[in-house]
Amino acid sequence: MNSIIEFNKAFSYLKKHLGEYKKTRRISQIFTTIETILELLIPMMMGITLNTAVYTKDLGQAMKYGAIMVGLSLITMYCGMQASKNAGLTSSGIAANTREAEYRNIQKFSFEDLEHFGVPSLLTRLTSDMQQLSQSMFMSTRFVIKTVVMAIFSFALAFRASAKLSLIFLVGVPVLFIALMLLTTYAIPKFRKARYQYDNLNLVIEENLNNMRVIKAFVRKRYELDKFGIQNEEMFRLSDGSQGPMSYFFPISNFVLFGTFVAITYFGGIEIIEGRLGVGDLISFNMYAIMLLGAFIGMSMVLTMFMAASPGVTRVVEVLKKVPSMDNDDKIEGLVPEDGSIDFDNVSFKYEKDSETYQLEDINLHIKSGESIGILGPTGSSKSTLVQLIPRLYDISKGSLKVGGHDVKSYDLHTLRDAVSIVLQKNTLFSGTIADNLRWGDEHASDEEIRKAAQIAQADDFVSQRNDSYESKLGQGGSGVSGGQKQRLTIARSLLKKPKILILDNSTSAVDTKTETAIIEGINKNLKDLTKIIISQRVSSFKYVDRIIVMEEGKIADIGSHKDLYQRNKVYRQTYDIQQQGGGDNE
Structure with a gap:
């Protein structure tokens, strides 16, 4: 949880570099909200169609509701395309603006500041860490609103369809939450170490390429390959140590998802037999259950990505916030050296x-x-x-x-x-x-x-x-x-x-x-x-x-x-x- 707090502070600081892309971010969020609401309306329309038009064999009503659902689907698709397009523009834009601001600040650094960070580390912060920022902005713009709106409204609509069946979520959702917390607690420290290991890897690569003539002259290719291999193996170990545990989350999510469907089918079937629930309502409820659990899984993955990106985004902020050790505060405007003494x-x-x-x-x-x-x-x-x-x-x-x-x-x-x-x-x-x-x-x-x-x-x-x-x-x-x-x-x-x-x-x-x-x-x-x-x-x-x-x-x-x-x-x-x-x- 500390990683999320740390990420939120760093990410909030970087939002000031959105500049002209604030508009595209708002457009993406608006289209995302409309897309999500329309996605929630489709299961409702499907339930109404089954309960009214299908059971009464009213072809006209069925075609009417079918046309409405097709129309909703097309509008949803258009909104999704616009949301993704503007989110992509926003994420690329903030990365470009932040990279420029970071590079400008680096130009003000004294030799002492450059030695403090190190050239390989600064290269990583301008490239790989900046990619983490770009991905985080895309996810926050495109999917945070989507998952939150989806989770709230799908649960409300599912509860409206059947309050009794909604109790099943009280079992599935906590299991997913506990699994996520356990896995991220183990993985996040590895993510943090992996970001710094990029610096070590870049150092070896930079030294090797800049001094290729020396390496060939002293016939030290094998030594350099071994040195690179050690750093590369450590990079692999840390990457696997961070991403490996998170790969368990999908099987756990599927287990919870399928278990929820089994429970809904069983208890929903009893509700239908006893006449307290219509077939259309059960199908709608199932779709809302998919949306709710999907939203929670999506939200979990967004949070995981934020926690994984936290070290990289924080490192970008460190460079931006670094006040050059050599200030210009005592300068006298217009003063030029009188001579060369x-x-x-x-x-x-x-x-x-x-x-x-x-x-x-x-x-x-x-x-x-x-x-x-x-x-x-x-x-x-x-x-x-x-x-x-x-x-x-x-x-x-x-x-x-x-x-x-x-x-x-x-x-x-x-x-x-x-x-x-x-x-x-x-x-x-x-x-x-x-x-x-x-x-x-x-x-x-x-x-x-x-x-x-x-x-x-x-x-x-x-x-x-x-x-x-x-x-x-x-x-x-x-x-x-x-x-x-x-x-x-x-x-x-x-x-x-x-x-x-x-x-x-x-x-x-x-x-x-x-x-x-x-x-x-x-x-x-x-x-x-x-x-x-x-x-x-x-x-x-x-x-x-x-x-x-x-x-x-x-x-x-x-x-x-x-x-x-x-x-x-x-x-x-x-x-x-x-x-x-x-x-x-x-x-």
Whole structure:
């Protein structure tokens, strides 16, 4: 019963996304009500026909009542068709509206929020769980009213036909109710676990498909098949554990239904023999009994479906109700960064609020507008974490962070991130043309501006050599270009944003030193006022920077020029010497 209460709360919340489909829902409910009432009139007409026209052998009366029943049947069919059509439109409509609202809210999520739910879980909530919502809306629109109206009126009409025979229902209905409660009590927890198991299954599938090259390279197909098999078997076990018990409900329902018919036939026959009931009344009563028990069985299945859908619908609501951890409440309307200066004052950061461990501690760093900064440090020293705080991909835990002279929280997120362009090592391209991908930086960029940005990023040469040049099609994830070419295209895309701050986070790792030098030289020559932050494991990347920051264990260990750091910082000196011995192109 808790599942029904939980479902009702979640479902009521989602009804606000009906939007323009409120009208189709009302139309469906009206036609459903008319259809149900007409279905109840047909047994009554049949009883009247048998008791009057058939016994008196009045052919005219029989044809008259027969024509009325045919007419009622045709109207009932039309109403049923309209009810189903509008219910289907309503269920598809609310799913589409809710999916869009959920997707819009996901776009507001910070990295922390995305990590909280996980990509596989969000995929399930946008697809499979949304299907649960659609089915629930169809059932609530089409069948809840039908079963309730059918149950009330069929019992009233059956009682009107024979109050004595109606007592039989006091045995059948409770048996069905008890069976339903026992079965659902066992099945519902399994339904809930099954919804979350979809997340685990999606995770395995997503990892496998995204990393197919790695799997083939390491010949790990059998391992991945076994891993998928474990999750798939668990999915089967939970699905069978939830749906299996519910399959017992139909045999139990049939047993009760047939037992009721036997009792009605036996006791009804006695009533006819003793003259207290007509044959037509018994036939009508039988039909009402079928309708009543059918309505109860239908209502039971609707409730069961609601309880089974409850976890999925609730999960959809969780995403919609999730308030992004990174708010925009302190923004100052119209505020834009004055320049590309960056000021860290006693900044500390940790990913989890309850954690005692900080990934960054006591960062004090002041970067002038137009300055070039290099950041070097061992893996795990939080270099990437540091720069991701600048465009507020994460929020600082302590201290103060300013960009362009103002606290980052004073800016509208869109404005701040337009001013800060970050190119990651694994930056992604999308399916579409190369020009379409570059226009992510500026959707209104001219062909000339696109080519200029590509030239600075050393991408124009290889793009121009393709048959369709900038109109060349790329596959999903940017398939069709090499890793180094992809990095150069993402750099060009970022330059088209015309940012005040450019962050290159190991984004030249897949290109050779000569190409990397040409990229840095091109940026320095054409974008003199741009503040540049370069994260790299190659000391050669810092040839044109003003200062180099050495990071260790989430702290700034040292800052200075190449000459100063080489003299006083052991880590920097060892890194430089090793790379010089290896030809200066080490990763």
